Amino acid sequence: MxxxxxxxxxxxxxxxxxxxxxxxxxxxxxxxxxxxxxxxxxxxxxxxxxxxxxxxxxxxxxxxxxxxxxxxxxxxxxxxxxxxxxxxxxxxxxxxxxxxxxxxxxxxxxxxxxxxxxxxxxxxxxxxxxxxxxxxxxxxxxxxxxxxxxxxxxxxxxxxxxxxxxxxCIMAEGRCYLSSYLTGESPNTQGVCSPASYVQWENKGDILESRLNHLLIDRFEKNENAGYPTLCKGRFDIAGKTQHAMEEPxxxxxxxxxxxxxxxxxxxxxxxxxxxxxxxxxxxxxxxxxxxxxxxxxxxxxxxxxxxxxxxxxxxxxxxxxxxxxxxx
Ligand code: SF4
Incomplete structure (x- = not known):
């Protein structure tokens, strides 16, 4: 092996x-x-x-x-x-x-x-x-x-x-276009998921916000580890509850x-x-x-x-x- x-x-x-x-x-x-x-x-x-x-x-x-x-x-x-x-x-x-x-x-x-x-x-x-x-x-x-x-x-x-x-990477590899949906670039063609040039971090008091091409992906409290903003691992409002929509980091x-x-x-x-x-x-x-x-x-x-x-x-x-x-x- x-x-x-x-x-x-x-x-x-x-x-x-x-x-x-x-x-x-x-x-x-x-x-x-x-x-x-x-x-x-x-x-x-x-x-x-x-x-x-x-x-x-x-x-x-x-x-x-x-x-x-x-x-x-x-x-x-x-x-x-x-x-x-x-x-x-x-x-x-x-x-x-x-x-x-x-x-x-x-x-x-x-x-x-x-x-x-x-x-x-x-x-x-x-x-x-x-x-x-x-x-x-x-x-x-x-x-x-x-x-x-x-x-x-x-x-x-x-x-x-x-x-x-x-x-x-939770999607069947080679088939995930989530990054393209927001940035026009995905791993499949341009070799990059959620390119850094599209990532924004913003401190709002005790909250750190991450965005991908201006779309809010996640908000982190002071004591939380801030993950890189990929769409698959964002927290979103689902039926009135903010949670990881697909998978936790x-x-x-x-x-x-x-x-x-x-x-x-x-x-x-x-x-x-x-x-x-x-x-x-x-x-x-x-x-x-x-x-x-x-x-x-x-x-x-x-x-x-x-x-x-x-x-x-x-x-x-x-x-x-x-x-x-x-x-x-
Ligand atoms: S968005 Fe998530 S699942 Fe899709 S390629 Fe990027 S890391 Fe993988």
């Missing part, structure tokens, strides 16, 4: 590698990846430096080119593929079938991982991508139960990667079911958070490295201590196993 860690910049990549990541995933400085935030991602020179450092420490570098190209900017995606392959990236993480086809026309064997953005949740979908594009692995959306993940790991023709820890943490994921044959655990700090990446990578090694060695495994430490780093300081433990789907 591989530990795949996020790297939004070179210092985070170094922390991930030094704390035991088997692979790190990065993006280029454009809208071809789903974390196109100001100050994040890698230039050409930085990619060379990143690959050198990671490979020296036996760690692979994956590059996410996982947004959906727009017709008038298609070359942006093909140039990004060319650049990543030429620079020596180990694997491309891709969602769009046009981009996959472009890669396969360049090389029959270059490793492709199906991005979570493709939102593939059935054996048939995974086998389709394998049959037509020889994908090596698929990253599953965070909407499946443990039993469903186990079935896919057993029956599909590809390796399975699942999210282990990090912010929860929380992070996914599957450490409690790590032995079951391992037994199910899951090939890799992915840590979310390219937008997080190097210190965050270091701490999360360290705990997950230790946990995976413990589970793989067959030693008795207790997730209690790492879970309580990781809780401090979680959104809203609370974690959930999310869809893995739901008895409805």
């Amino acid at each position: 591989e530990l795949v860690c996020p790297a939004g910049n070179f210092p985070s990549l170094v922390k991930a590698v030094d704390n035991g990541a088997n692979a790190v995933y990065i993006g280029l400085k454009n809208e071809t990846n789903a974390r196109h935030f100001a100050g994040l991602n890698f230039s050409k020179q930085q990619i060379v430096k990143a690959i050198n450092y990671a490979h020296k420490h036996n760690c692979k570098v994956y590059c996410a080119i996982n947004t959906y190209p727009r017709e008038n900017r298609w070359s942006r995606w093909t140039e990004s593929v060319d650049q990543a392959i030429d620079l020596g990236i180990d694997t491309l993480i891709v969602a769009d079938i046009g981009v996959m086809d472009y890669i396969r026309n360049k090389s029959q064997t270059f490793p492709i991982h199906l991005s979570v953005q493709a939102s593939a949740t059935s054996v048939e979908a995974l086998n389709f991508y394998h049959r037509h594009f020889s994908i090596k692995r698929a990253v599953l959306p965070r909407v499946l139960s443990l039993a469903q993940v186990a079935t896919l790991a057993k029956k599909s023709s590809v390796e399975i990667e699942v999210f282990g820890f990090g912010s929860l 929380t992070s996914l943490n599957t450490m409690d079911i790590l032995p079951e994921l391992y037994q199910a044959g899951v090939a890799a655990i992915k840590i979310e958070g390219r937008q997080r700090s190097p210190a965050y990446v270091a701490t999360v990578a360290k705990y997950w490295r230790r946990a995976i090694d413990q589970v793989k060695s067959g030693r008795s495994f207790s997730a209690a201590e790492p879970i309580s430490c990781l809780q401090e780093l979680a959104e809203g300081k609370q974690t959930t196993i999310g869809a893995y433990e739901r008895d409805w789907q």
Whole structure:
């Protein structure tokens, strides 16, 4: 079981590698990846430096080119593929079938991982991508139960990667346009949910208000943690009661079911958070490295201590196993 860690910049990549990541995933400085935030991602020179450092420490570098190209900017995606392959990236993480086809026309064997953005949740979908594009692995959306993940790991023709820890994007990945509704930009095309340029914070006495493109998303009392204003996690007036309309701010943490994921044959655990700090990446990578090694060695495994430490780093300081433990789907 591989530990795949996020790297939004070179210092985070170094922390991930030094704390035991088997692979790190990065993006280029454009809208071809789903974390196109100001100050994040890698230039050409930085990619060379990143690959050198990671490979020296036996760690692979994956590059996410996982947004959906727009017709008038298609070359942006093909140039990004060319650049990543030429620079020596180990694997491309891709969602769009046009981009996959472009890669396969360049090389029959270059490793492709199906991005979570493709939102593939059935054996048939995974086998389709394998049959037509020889994908090596698929990253599953965070909407499946443990039993469903186990079935896919057993029956599909590809390796399975699942999210282990990090912010929860509650919609079926690759299909959420809530951010576009308010700002005209969403992760699917421009690589960003709720772009910072549309975010407003305003202190009103003891209350802190957050807005997205001038729409009130939430109000926080002095003693509350103020979350980033995404529409999915806002509090709204519903039938006269102000409450979270879709989901409370929380992070996914599957450490409690790590032995079951391992037994199910899951090939890799992915840590979310390219937008997080190097210190965050270091701490999360360290705990997950230790946990995976413990589970793989067959030693008795207790997730209690790492879970309580990781809780401090979680959104809203609370974690959930999310869809893995739901008895409805
Ligand atoms: S609005 Fe929420 S669910 Fe939709 S992409 Fe953004 S974080 Fe994910």
